[in-house]
Amino acid sequence: MSRYILRRLIAMPFLVLGIVTIAFLITTVTKGDPLTAIVAEQQMNNPEVVAAAKARWGLDRSLPERYMIYLGNLMSGDLGTSFITKRNVGTDILYRLPATLELVFAAMIFGTTLGIVLGVLAAYFRNSLIDHGARLFALFGSSLPVFWSGLGLLFIFSVMLNWLPGPGRLDARLPLPPGITGFLTIDSLLAGNLTVFKDALWHLLLPAFVLGWTVSGTISRLVRANMLDVMSREFVLTARAKGASEFRVVIVHALRNTMVPTLTVIGYSFAYLITGAVLTETIFSWPGMGSYAVEAARALDFPAIIGVTIVGGLAFLVTNLVTDILYVVANPRVRLS
Amino acid sequence: MSAQLSSVRSGAAEMPGEPLLSIRGLRVGFRKAGSQFEAVRGIDLDVAKGEVLGIVGESGSGKSVGMLAALGLTSKNAVVTGSVRFKGDELVGKPAREMRKIRGARIAMIFQDPLSSLNPVMTVGAQIAEAVRLHQRVTRKQAMARAVDLLNLVSIPQPERRASQYPHEFSGGMRQRAVIAMAVANDPDLLIADEPTTALDVTVQAQILAVLRSLQERLGLGLVLITHDLGVVAGHADRVAVVYSGRVVEQATVSELFADPRHPYTRGLIASIPNLEESRERLFSIDGAPPALGSLPGGCAFHPRCIHAEARCREQDPPLLDLGGRFSACHFATTLPPFHGASLAAASLETGSLTP
Ligand SMILES: Nc1ncnc2c1ncn2[C@@H]1O[C@H](COP(=O)(O)OP(=O)(O)OP(=O)(O)O)[C@@H](O)[C@H]1O
Ligand SMILES: [Mg+2]
Numbered sequence: 001m002s003r004y005i006l007r008r009l010i011a012m013p014f015l016v017l018g019i020v021t022i023a024f025l026i027t028t029v030t031k032g033d034p035l036t037a038i039v040a041e042q043q044m045n046n047p048e049v050v051a052a053a054k055a056r057w058g059l060d061r062s063l064p065e066r067y068m069i070y071l072g073n074l075m076s077g078d079l080g081t082s083f084i085t086k087r088n089v090g091t092d093i094l095y096r097l098p099a100t101l102e103l104v105f106a107a108m109i110f111g112t113t114l115g116i117v118l119g120v121l122a123a124y125f126r127n128s129l130i131d132h133g134a135r136l137f138a139l140f141g142s143s144l145p146v147f148w149s150g151l152g153l154l155f156i157f158s159v160m161l162n163w164l165p166g167p168g169r170l171d172a173r174l175p176l177p178p179g180i181t182g183f184l185t186i187d188s189l190l191a192g193n194l195t196v197f198k199d200a201l202w203h204l205l206l207p208a209f210v211l212g213w214t215v216s217g218t219i220s221r222l223v224r225a226n227m228l229d230v231m232s233r234e235f236v237l238t239a240r241a242k243g244a245s246e247f248r249v250v251i252v253h254a255l256r257n258t259m260v261p262t263l264t265v266i267g268y269s270f271a272y273l274i275t276g277a278v279l280t281e282t283i284f285s286w287p288g289m290g291s292y293a294v295e296a297a298r299a300l301d302f303p304a305i306i307g308v309t310i311v312g313g314l315a316f317l318v319t320n321l322v323t324d325i326l327y328v329v330a331n332p333r334v335r336l337s
Numbered sequence: 338m339s340a341q342l343s344s345v346r347s348g349a350a351e352m353p354g355e356p357l358l359s360i361r362g363l364r365v366g367f368r369k370a371g372s373q374f375e376a377v378r379g380i381d382l383d384v385a386k387g388e389v390l391g392i393v394g395e396s397g398s399g400k401s402v403g404m405l406a407a408l409g410l411t412s413k414n415a416v417v418t419g420s421v422r423f424k425g426d427e428l429v430g431k432p433a434r435e436m437r438k439i440r441g442a443r444i445a446m447i448f449q450d451p452l453s454s455l456n457p458v459m460t461v462g463a464q465i466a467e468a469v470r471l472h473q474r475v476t477r478k479q480a481m482a483r484a485v486d487l488l489n490l491v492s493i494p495q496p497e498r499r500a501s502q503y504p505h506e507f508s509g510g511m512r513q514r515a516v517i518a519m520a521v522a523n524d525p526d527l528l529i530a531d532e533p534t535t536a537l538d539v540t541v542q543a544q545i546l547a548v549l550r551s552l553q554e555r556l557g558l559g560l561v562l563i564t565h566d567l568g569v570v571a572g573h574a575d576r577v578a579v580v581y582s583g584r585v586v587e588q589a590t591v592s593e594l595f596a597d598p599r600h601p602y603t604r605g606l607i608a609s610i611p612n613l614e615e616s617r618e619r620l621f622s623i624d625g626a627p628p629a630l631g632s633l634p635g636g637c638a639f640h641p642r643c644i645h646a647e648a649r650c651r652e653q654d655p656p657l658l659d660l661g662g663r664f665s666a667c668h669f670a671t672t673l674p675p676f677h678g679a680s681l682a683a684a685s686l687e688t689g690s691l692t693p
Contacts, residue, residue, distance in 0.1 A: 234453040240410055241448075242468045242519065243441035246433075256458050332458060332503045 005325055015317055016310075020074065023309035024067055027302045034059065037083040037299045057083070070306075079310070080303035084295070089307035092292065097311065098182020099169060100281070100288030103211065104273045105183075106204050110212025111219060112266055118216070119223025120255060123231065134224070138217030150210045150283040157206060164206050167285035171199050207284040211277060215269040222265050226258035233257075260331045267323025271316045355425050356383040357527055357559045358407070358444075363419035363429075365399070365406045365583075377403045378583035378633075379419070381657055381664075384527065389553060389560045391574030391591070393567060393606065395627050399583040400563045404529050408446055409436045423527070442472040445520035449532040451513035455504035461515045462488075462500025468522040487518035491548050510541035514548060521552055527559040528552075535565065546573055567610050571595060579603050582627055582638045589663035597676060599665040601643045604676055637668070645669055 027034075035050065038057060043049045054060040058069065073080060079089035114137075122134040140149075157164040165171065170184055174196050177187040185204065188196035230236065231254050239253045278290035285291070289308060296304035365377035377399040384390045392400050405411050407421045407428065421428040423444060428436065440446075448454050456464055465484035469475060475483070481500065488496035491514040504512055513533060520528055530549060534542035550573055553560045562574055570577050570591065577594045579587040579602065587600040598604045605623035625642040628634055634641055640650035649668055657666045667673070 234448050234450050235456045237410065237448060238454045238516070238519075239456070241408065241440055241446040243437045243439075243471045244467070245437060253456050253459075257456065259458075333505055 004328065008321055008324060012317065012321070016314065019313035019317075020071070020306075020310055021067075023306045023313070024070060026309070027305060028063060030300070034083065034300045034302050037301055074310075079307040082296070082304045083301045084299050084304070089303050092304065093289065093307055093311050095182075096287060096289045096292045098179075099286060100274065100277055100290060102183040102185065103204065103207055103277060103281070103286060103288060104270065106208035107211035107215070107273055107277075108266070108270055110209050111215040111269060112212075114212065114216040115219025116223050116255075116262065119220035120227055120250065122220065122224045123227030124250060126228065131224075134220060138220050140217075141213040141215075142217035144213075146210055146214065146279040147283055149213065150207070150280060153206055153210060154283070165199070165203050167283070169200065169203055169287060170196065171203075174199055207280050207286060210284075211273060211280045214276075215273065218269060219262065219265055223258055223262055226261055227254055230254045230257045260327060263326050263330055264323055267319055267326065271319035271323075274315045274319065275312045355422075357386045357388075357424060358382075358384040358561075359420075359422045360403075360407060361420045361422075363403060363406060363421060364417070365402050365411060366416040366418075368414045368416070376583055377406065378638075380578075380580070380583075380585050382578045382585055382588060384559045384561055386526070386559055387553075387557045388576065389550075389562060389574045391570035391577045392561060392563045392580060393565065393570055393577060394580030396565070397627060398580045400580055401531050403580070403583075404446065404531060404561065404563065408440055408444060408529070409433070410440075410446070438472070441468055441520075441525075442523045443525055444527045444529065445523075445525040446529040446531065447513075447516050447520045447533055450536050451509050451516055451533075452536065454516045455507075455512055457504055460501050460503055461507065462502075465500070465515065465519045465522055468519045472523045483522070484518075487522055488515065490521070490552070491515070491518045493518075509537050510544060513537060513541075513545050517545075517548060517552065521556060521558070524556060525558065527561070529561040529563070531563045532565065533562075534569070549573075567606060579606065582633065584638065584666065585657060585664070586639065586666045587664065588657070589665075593663055599660060599663070599670045599673060600667045601645050601673070602639050604673075605642075607676075637666075645673065 034057075035044070035053060038053050039050060051060075058066055061069075070080065077090065079093070081087065082089050082092055085092055118134040118137065122131040125131055154166065158166045170176070177184065177191040177193055177196055180187050180190055184200035185197060188194075188200055227250075231250075236249060236254055239249045244253070274289075277286075277288060278294060280286065281288045281290035282294055289312065292304065293308040293312075295301070296308060360380055360382050363377055363380040364375060366373055366375045380399075380403045382390065382392075392404075394400050402411060402415075406415065406417045409417075409428065409431065411417060417429060419429060423439065428439070431439075455461065459467075462481055462484045465487055466477070466480035469480040469483050470477070473480075485496045485500050488499055493499050493511060493514055499507070499511075504515075507515060517533075528549075533549065534545050537545060546569065549560065549562075552558065562569065564570060574591050576588065576590050578585045579594075579600065581602050587594065587598065587603045589599070594603065595607060598607055602623070609623065623642055628638060628641070634651070635654075636649075636651040637643070637646070637654055640646040643650065645667075647668075653668070655666045655668045655670075657664045658670055660670060
C-alpha cells in the first residue's frame with residue numbers, strides 16, 4: 001500500500017512539469033496579441049515604445065528561451081508579474097485562492113450532505129415519491145447552468161424576499177478580519193467578530209448552495225446505486241436477523257459499505273469545483289481564482305493565465321492524490337494487502 | 338457468561354406441552370408490478386425445545402421465504418398471513434420494535450452464503466460484539482471479550498487475533514463458524530439455519546454441521562435445518578418437514594419418513610438420492626419440473642408429476658392429514674403401496690443414523 005502511494009508521489013513532479021508546459025504553450029497558440037494589454041492604444045504605432053515593452057516583458061525572445069526563463073523563475077517560486085495588476089501573480093493568487101477554497105469547501109458540505117442523504121433516501125424508498133423527487137433534484141442540479149440557477153436564486157432570495165445578501169463575500173461596510181487562513185468565516189471567528197462571521201456566512205450560503213447543487217446530483221445518484229446494491233446483500237439480512245434497527249442497518253451496515261466509492265466521487269467533485277467555480281464566482285462577484293482567471297483571459301494577461309492554470313492543475317492533482325490515498329485507507333481489503 | 342445471559346431471558350411463560358415454535362397456515366404473497374402470487378401457501382409445522390427439524394424441498398419451494406416471514410424479515414412487497422407462535426407468543430403482526438427484541442436474542446437465523454453474510458468493512462469481532470450489545474447491557478470491552486469466547490466456542494483457533502480481522506481474511510468455513518458464533522451470541526432458544534453448508538465444499542460441510550450439532554446439544558437449542566440434502570436430514574434431524582411449492586406435504590420423524598414415506602413426492606425425493614457406492618448418477622428422478630408459482634395447477638400441486646394421481650387429485654387440494662403423530666397431504670396417504678426405494682436410499686446414505 002505504501003508502495004502505491006510512493007509511486008504516486010514520484011509521479012507528481014512529472015505531472016506538474018507537464019501542466020506547466022501545457023499552460024505555457026496554450027498562451028502561444030492564442031491569436032491575441034498580449035501587447036494590447038501592455039501598451040496603450042495610442043502608443044501602438046510608436047515603434048520605440050513597442051520595442052521597449054517587448055524587451056521589458058521578454059516578448060522579444062524566442063519561445064524556448066522564454067520557457068526556460070519561466071521555469072527558472074518558477075523554481076524560485078516566482079510566477080511572474082501580471083500585465084494588468086503589475087503585481088506578482090503568486091501574490092495575486094495567494095490573495096484569491098482562499099476565497100475560492102472557502103466557497104468550494106462550503107459547496108462540498110452542501111453537495112455531500114445533500115447527495116448522501118438524498119441518495120440513501122432514494123435507495124431506501126425506491127420508486128416512491130421521494131425517489132422521483134431526488135432524481136429530479138439531481139437532474140436539475142447537474143443540468144441547470146449555474147448562471148441560470150445562480151441568478152434565479154439570487155433574484156428570489158436576495159431581491160424578492162430579501163432574506164440573503166446580494167453578491168460579494170462581505171458587506172462593504174464591514175472591516176476585513178486579519179487574514180490568518182484567508183477564510184473569512186474562520187478568520188472572523190478567530191478574531192472573535194461575530195458580526196463579520198454572520199455576514200460572511202450569509203454571503204457564502206447562496207453561491208455555496210448553487211455550486212454544491214451541481215455536484216450533489218452525481219453524488220446522490222452514485223450513493224443510490226451503491227446502496228441498492230449493498231442493501232440486497234446477505235450481510236444486510238444478517239444485520240436485521242441480529243435485531244438491529246432499520247436505522248442501524250442502513251447507516252452502520254449499508255452506508256458504510258458504500259463509503260469507498262462515495263469518497264472517491266467526493267474527492268473528484270472537489271477537484272472539479274476548484275477549477276469549475278468560474279461561473280459561480282463571476283455571478284456572485286466572488287473575488288476568487290475563477291473571477292481572476294476570467295479577468296486575466298479577457299485581457300490576455302499571459303503570466304496570470306499561466307499562473308492560474310498551474311495552481312488550478314496543482315490543486316486538481318493534490319486533491320486526486322489525497323482521494324486515492326483515502327480510498328486505500330478506507331478500504332480494508334486494499335489496506336491490508 | 339451464563340450469569341449475564343440468564344438475565345436476558347425473557348419472562349415469557351413457557352407452557353408445558355406447547356412447542357417452541359408453532360406455525361399454522363403461514364402464507365406469503367408477493368405483489369409484483371400489479372400481479373400477485375403466493376410463494377408460501379400454508380405452512381404448518383412445529384419445533385419442540387431442543388429438537389432438530391429438517392426442512393427439505395426443491396429450489397423455489399418457499400423454504401427460505403417461509404422462515405424469513407416467520408421472523409418478519411420478508412421484503413416490503415410481501416404480504417404475510419397465518420400464525421407463527423413462539424413460546425405461545427404470536428409473531429405475525431407484532432410491531433417491528435418488539436420483533437427486534439426477539440430476533441437475534443430468542444430466535445437467531447443464519448444464511449446460505451457465508452461469503453456475503455458478514456459485513457466486509459467491519460471486523461469479525463466487532464460484528465459479533467454488535468450482536469451481543471444489541472440485546473445485552475454490557476460495555477464495548479465486555480462484548481468484545483464475549484466475541485472472543487464465542488469464536489473459541491465454534492473452534493476458531495487464535496480467537497483474539499481472529500476477532501480483529503476482517504471477513505476477507507477468513508476462509509469460507511471459518512466465516513460460517515463466525516456467523517454461527519454470532520447467531521448464538523445471546524444464547525437463543527431457536528436457531529434457523531438456511532442451507533448453512535450449501536456454499537461450502539464437502540469436508541467443510543461436515544465440520545460446520547458438527548459445530549452446529551454440538552452447539553445445539555450443549556445449549557439445548559431448537560434447530561431448524563433448511564437443506565436440499567436428504568443425507569444431511571438423515572444424519573442430523575429428529576424430524577423432517579417436506580415442502581412442495583409453498584406447502585408442507587409431509588411431516589414425520591426421520592426414521593418414519595425414510596422407512597415409510599407417505600407422500601409420493603417424498604418417495605421421489607428419497608429414491609433420487611444419489612447412490613454413492615455405484616455411481617454419481619441419480620437412481621431416479623421425479624419427472625417434470627415444479628410448477629411456476631403464478632400458475633399452479635388446480636387440485637394437488639404435485640398431481641402433474643405424480644405417478645399415483647387420479648381424477649380426485651386434479652380437483653381437490655388435499656389437506657395435511659394427521660396419521661397419528663405424523664402428517665401427509667396426499668389423498669392416498671394411507672393407501673399408497675409399500676415403498677421399496679428406502680433400502681436402496683438407506684444404503685447410499687453414509688450414516689447409520691437411520692436406525693435409531
Ligand atoms: N422479495 C421477493 N419478491 C418476489 N418474489 C420472491 C421474493 N423472494 C422470494 N421470492 C420468490 O419466492 C419463491 C420461493 O423462494 P425461496 O427463496 O423461499 O425458495 P427456497 O425454497 O428457499 O429455494 P432455494 O432452495 O433455492 O433457496 C421463489 O419463486 C422466489 O422467486
Ligand atoms: Mg432458500
